[in-house]
Amino acid sequence: MPELPEVETVRLQLRQKVRGKTIACVEVFHPKTVAHDRAIGRKLKGLTIADIDRVGKLLIVSFQDSAHHLLAHLKMTGQFLYVDKGKVSGGGHTLSPIDTTLPSKHTRVAFHLEGGSTLYFNDMRLFGYTKLASPREVEEARAAFGPEPISDTFDVEAFVRGAKKRRTPIKAILLDQSFIAGLGNIYVDEALFRAGVRPTSLGTSLSLPRLRLVAVAARDVLSESIAVGGTTFQHFADTGGEKGNFSDYLRVFGKQNTPCAVCGTNIVKIRCAGRGTHYCPKCQKP
DNA sequence: AATTATGTTGCGGT
């Protein structure tokens, strides 16, 4: 579920809600979610959260007076839910995708904060994790990511040159986090629709101008989604349990067998790069 | 009731 816009939404909210707060104790409900670190509670207790950073879909929590960081990846179904003295902060949640009372069946870790609030990490499918990392490990993690399309320093021409060399579907190229960071299955399909490019087209087969269109579409779709709190397709909820509004703007993802908003041709769904893939056969050219 | 699908990524194989 969570791709760059959803993780960024969570990051901005966590920044507001937990920055400056001190960890009172950590409750581990599932050891896999803390990378089987049995001492994580002892290590985190007393640390004050300095800031929340992000690279690609990875969250990086820093602490005052400590060189260590907490890395957190939501993978498919992870959620950070912030509860201030018994109430999920969003309030109006009509939460089908999230659990209404916390901790719940899917709560894997609870970070109890001084002052009585709690940050819950829920994760149905157990792919997500939180783990303590040394400065060196944080640097290694950062180095594994390619540039982000929303970065001020994103180099469209470098993207175009790199993609042009790869004899693999453009969809696979866009999903490669070490080449370009932040896109997942939803935003790749949406960006390729905007660019008018068929997901199955090989990088080597696309013209430089069409690859430029892809880069610009990727940047636009991510920034527009961030502006409305991300996309909820199935599981995403922000730290208050609220859904993301970009779901209303999806043009192809999940729209198979419905008419394209631009030309009326039915959107089709195929398998590409091992993933369910949606596109308009008329608007998107090979 | 069994099979298939699911938004991520890392692994092992070609």
Next chain:
DNA sequence: AACCGCAACATAAT
């Protein structure tokens, strides 16, 4: 090295 397919896991839909 670049690329492909699958496994990790739980749940909902068919």
